[in-house]
Amino acid sequence: MYGTIGKWRVKDGHMDAFMDLIDAWQGPEGFISMTVYRSTDDPKVVMAAVVFASRDAYYANAESESQHAFYGQTLEHLDGDPEWTDGDIVAMITA
Numbered sequence: 442m443y444g445t446i447g448k449w450r451v452k453d454g455h456m457d458a459f460m461d462l463i464d465a466w467q468g469p470e471g472f473i474s475m476t477v478y479r480s481t482d483d484p485k486v487v488m489a490a491v492v493f494a495s496r497d498a499y500y501a502n503a504e505s506e507s508q509h510a511f512y513g514q515t516l517e518h519l520d521g522d523p524e525w526t527d528g529d530i531v532a533m534i535t536a
Contacts, residue, residue, distance in 0.1 A: 442493065442530035443499045443527070444491050444492040444499065444527070444528070445491050445499070445525050445528075446525070446526045447491065447524065448486065448488045448523060449488070449515070450519060450521060451519060452485075455517075455519075456485070460487075462511070462518070469501070469502045471493050471494040471501065472493055472494075473493060475490070476489065476490045492530060496529070499527070
């Protein structure tokens with residue numbers, strides 16, 4: 442498995458519109474899960490852990506036209522560029 446952790450700083454007054462975009466996102470082939478967090482220390486900060494079945498599936502999504510369009514829409518609601526940390530998933534623990 443492969444994935445990313447994203448961190449976004451949302452503009453004042455844009456949280457609802459930003460979250461509507463996140464909620465509407467449709468995971469492509471190879472997508473497994475996305476868990477979204479809102480910081481309790483700074484409610485303008487949203488983070489997500491996104492999991493794909495493989496590195497190939499992750500990069501196929503990252504390079505797709507639909508993902509580029511989605512990314513452009515999210516930027517309208519952000520203060521600055523998002524931060525991304527990509528990597529191999531070495532453990533996934535669920536209840």
